Structures are given as C-alpha cells and as structure tokens.
Amino acid sequence: MRRVAIASFIGTAIEFYDFYIYGTAAALVLNDAFFPTLTPVNATLASFSTYAVAFAARPLGSVVFGHFGDRVGRKSVLVASLLMMGLSTAFVGLLPGYSTLGLWAPLLLVLLRFVQGIGLGGEWGGAALLAVEHAPRGRRGLYAAFPQLGPSVGFFAATGIFWLLSSALSDAAFRSWGWRVPFLLSFLLVGVGLFVRLKISETPVFARVMARQEASKVPTLDVLRRHWRELLLGAGGMIIAYGLFYTATTYCLAYTTKNLGIARSTMLGLSMVACLFLAAGTWLASTRSDGRGRRKVVLAGTGLSVVWGLVLFPLLDTERPVLIALAIGGALFCMGVVYGPMGAYLPELFGPRVRYSGASLAYNLGGVLGGAVSPLIATRLQPAWGSASVGWYVSAMAVVSLLCVLALPETRERELA
Incomplete structure (x- = not known):
C-alpha cells in the first residue's frame, strides 16, 4: 500500500505540475509571446482560450484512456497518460514564439495544449482507482487522499519555480x-514518474474483473446508458472545485498583477502560501470522509464556498498582502474540502466494469464546466460589472454543485468489487 500511495501521489503531482505551469504562464507571459498583435484584454482572453482548449480535450482523454483502463488495466494506461502529458508539456518549452513562426506559433501551442489535455483526461481516474481499488473498505478516503494531494504539490512546485525565476531574472530575461x-x-519529471509507476501492480478489483471475463466491451457507452445520472451529478459536484481553483489562481494572478499593479514575484509568493491551505483542506476532508461520509463532507465544502465567493474579491481589492493571501488561501481551502473526498466518492459511484470511464468522465466534465470557462468569464465580468461580479459567479457555481451533491447518495459503505 505504501508503494501504491507513493505511485498515485507522484504521478498526479507531476501531471498537475505540467498542467499548472501552463496556467501560470498563460496569466503572466503567453499573451506577449504568442499574441503580441492583440490588445492587452484580447491577448489575455486569447491566452486563457488556449488554456481552455485542454479542458475541452480532457473528456476525450477520459473516453480513450477510460476505454483501455476498463478493458486492459489501470497500470498500463497510467504509464501512457504520463508520457503523453509530460512530453507535450516539455515541447511547449521548445516552441518558438510569434516573432519567429508567426501564426504557426499559436496554432502549434493550441495543438500541444490539446494533447496535454487528452493526457490529463486519462490521468486522474487511473490514479484515483489505483489508490481506491487497493485500499481496504473503511480507509478508501485515506488512501484516495494521496492522489488528491498531487495537485497541491504540483501547484506549489509550479508556482515555486516561476517565483524563483521571476525573482532571479530581469523582466526581459524572464519573458525571453x-x-x-x-x-x-518536464523531461526529467516524466522519467521519475515512469520509474515509480512501472513498479506497481494491477489493482485486485480489476484483476477479478478480468479473471471472470466481465470487462465491458464499450465502457463509455455503458456509462451513458446505465449511469448517466451519476455521471451528470458527479460532474456537477466537481464544478465548484475547478471553478474555485482556476479563479483563485489563474485569473486572480492576472487580475492582481495587471489591474491592481502588485508585483509578479509577490503574487507568486502569496500563491505558494495559499497552496498550503489547499493541501490542508484536501487531507482533512479526505480522511474525515471515512468516518463522516463523503456526501456530508462535500456538502460542507460547497456550502462554505458559497460564502467565500462573496468575500474573495473584497479581500483582494484591499491590495494588502496578508489579506490577499487569506482570500486565495480561503478559496483553495474550500476547494480542498470539496476536492479531497471526490477521490473516493466518484469511483464509488460506478461499478468495476466501467469505473475508470465513469469516474474520469464525471471528473473532467466538471473541469469543462468549472475550470475551462472560469478565467474567460471572469475576464469579461470584471471590466463590465466590477470585481464583485466575479465573486457572485463563484458563489453561483457553488450553489450548482451543492444541489448536485444533494441529489447523490452516500457511498462510503459500498463494496467496490
């Protein structure tokens, strides 16, 4: 179990590091590097649009990797998703900008971002199942906490390295x-992730499915036919987790540096502090869900998110570093309380024959609805209606997730086999 926990944790940490460095770069520099001919607002929108492309690709990744994960096995699919995600990320670092390639530069950027999204679409479901299907009943929330901590560590590492570079380099060197x-x-991190993942075994739950020759022929079709309610409600429950994260990190990073004039290095440092709140909320909620139930803990997180959406931007607009850290940290803590139990909750909603496809699709559809559009909508709302309107938007997403989770059953006592 220790090896499984480490493998699921390291894999998601690396993959989410890859995903988050793009979000940070989109907020800080990609608009100038790939869209220099647009106005500042339109360049930011274009940068965030390339960011959204990966979210559109993630459900496709769920279908592709989920199909093979439910038919071939969890382990082999996790290795493939790590390779796809890591290599596409590394190639972004080699891609020349608009001044060298012209229109081809943003087009290739979109293509690499799309491939990145497909890879991540297959990552989370496999990592969560790796932990949950190995864990004994009564401790699934605990073991699912390890892949759920991956985003916290990945975000901390991504923000930390940008902070170091931003502090050590001149603005011209950083942008160049x-x-x-x-x-x-990412080239180095992919090698580390492969070394760890190749040493783990297939989950015992899936091994029994294969031994009984019960694997689904078309898992995604079975999910849509027999589990559409769990799919839609699970996706709805994930909306606020994604919405909070990408509003509080990607959009707020752009908003505070460009609208409020706060130094880039200061905001990156505050974001690293806020990330500790995400890790704390994730671990606390994941482990508590084994005793109190997944549904109850997630409902508490969505309810808290409704309130925090209304105070997020008033705290940011004070321009005081301590209150900015509190604003972003509180938002990420709320996100962690919702996100943590989902590592066990979503897999428990689906049977073993379609679990990879069902959990992955629910997770990534929530990402499209909550994460892909949040920075875009926030960028449009703030100039027209003020920063408070973005907070109301966050609270509205929390209400939607709250209603969806209310319609779901408790799953803590379910058998996974």
Whole structure:
C-alpha cells in the first residue's frame, strides 16, 4: 500500500505540475509571446482560450484512456497518460514564439495544449482507482487522499519555480527565455514518474474483473446508458472545485498583477502560501470522509464556498498582502474540502466494469464546466460589472454543485468489487 500511495501521489503531482505551469504562464507571459498583435484584454482572453482548449480535450482523454483502463488495466494506461502529458508539456518549452513562426506559433501551442489535455483526461481516474481499488473498505478516503494531494504539490512546485525565476531574472530575461525552464523540466519529471509507476501492480478489483471475463466491451457507452445520472451529478459536484481553483489562481494572478499593479514575484509568493491551505483542506476532508461520509463532507465544502465567493474579491481589492493571501488561501481551502473526498466518492459511484470511464468522465466534465470557462468569464465580468461580479459567479457555481451533491447518495459503505 505504501508503494501504491507513493505511485498515485507522484504521478498526479507531476501531471498537475505540467498542467499548472501552463496556467501560470498563460496569466503572466503567453499573451506577449504568442499574441503580441492583440490588445492587452484580447491577448489575455486569447491566452486563457488556449488554456481552455485542454479542458475541452480532457473528456476525450477520459473516453480513450477510460476505454483501455476498463478493458486492459489501470497500470498500463497510467504509464501512457504520463508520457503523453509530460512530453507535450516539455515541447511547449521548445516552441518558438510569434516573432519567429508567426501564426504557426499559436496554432502549434493550441495543438500541444490539446494533447496535454487528452493526457490529463486519462490521468486522474487511473490514479484515483489505483489508490481506491487497493485500499481496504473503511480507509478508501485515506488512501484516495494521496492522489488528491498531487495537485497541491504540483501547484506549489509550479508556482515555486516561476517565483524563483521571476525573482532571479530581469523582466526581459524572464519573458525571453526564463518562462520556458519550467516546461523543459518536464523531461526529467516524466522519467521519475515512469520509474515509480512501472513498479506497481494491477489493482485486485480489476484483476477479478478480468479473471471472470466481465470487462465491458464499450465502457463509455455503458456509462451513458446505465449511469448517466451519476455521471451528470458527479460532474456537477466537481464544478465548484475547478471553478474555485482556476479563479483563485489563474485569473486572480492576472487580475492582481495587471489591474491592481502588485508585483509578479509577490503574487507568486502569496500563491505558494495559499497552496498550503489547499493541501490542508484536501487531507482533512479526505480522511474525515471515512468516518463522516463523503456526501456530508462535500456538502460542507460547497456550502462554505458559497460564502467565500462573496468575500474573495473584497479581500483582494484591499491590495494588502496578508489579506490577499487569506482570500486565495480561503478559496483553495474550500476547494480542498470539496476536492479531497471526490477521490473516493466518484469511483464509488460506478461499478468495476466501467469505473475508470465513469469516474474520469464525471471528473473532467466538471473541469469543462468549472475550470475551462472560469478565467474567460471572469475576464469579461470584471471590466463590465466590477470585481464583485466575479465573486457572485463563484458563489453561483457553488450553489450548482451543492444541489448536485444533494441529489447523490452516500457511498462510503459500498463494496467496490
């Protein structure tokens, strides 16, 4: 179990590092590097649009990797998703900008981002199942906490390296070549992830499915036919987790540096502090869900998110570093309380024959609805209606997730086999 926990944790940490460095770069520099001919607002929108492309690709990754994960096995699919995600990320660091390739530069950027999204679409479901299907009943929330902590560590590492580069380099050097360094490091991280994952065994739950020759022929079709309610409600429950994260990190990073004039290095440092709140909320909620139930803990997180959405931007607009850290940290803590139990909750909603496809699709459809559009909508809302309107938007997403989770059953006592 220790090896499984480490493998699921390291894999998601690396993959989410890859995903988050793009979000940080999109907020800070990609608009200038790939869209220099647009106005500042439109360049930011274009940068965030390439960011959203990966979210659109993630459900496709869920279908592709989920199909083979439910038919061939969890382990082999996890290795393939790590390779696809890591290599596409590293190639972004090698991609020349608009000044060299012209229109081809943003087009190739979109293509690499799309491939990155497909890889991540297959990652989370396999990592969660790796932990949950190995864990004994009564401790699934605990073991699912390890892959759920991956985003916290990945975000901390991504923000930390950007903070170091931003502090050590001049602005011209950072915009010229410094921002590429975090992407190129992905070559090394992929090697580490492969070394760890190749040493784990297939989950006992899936091994029994294969032994009984019960694997689904078309898992995604079975999910849509027999589990559409769990799929839609599970996706709805994930909306606020994604919405909170990408509003509080990607959009707020752009908003505070460009609208409020706060130094880039200061905001990156505050984001690293706020990430500790995400890790704390994730671990606390994941482990507590074994005793109190997944549904109850997630409902508490969505309810808290409704309130925090209303105070997020008033705290940011004070321009005081301590209150900014509190604003972003509180948002990420709420996100962690919702996100943590989902590592066990979503897999428990589906049977073993379609679990990879069902859990992955629910997770990534929630990402499209909550993560892909949040920075885009926030960028449009703030100039027209003020920063408070973005907070109301966050609270509205929390209400939607709250209603969806209310319609779901408790799953803590379910058998996975």
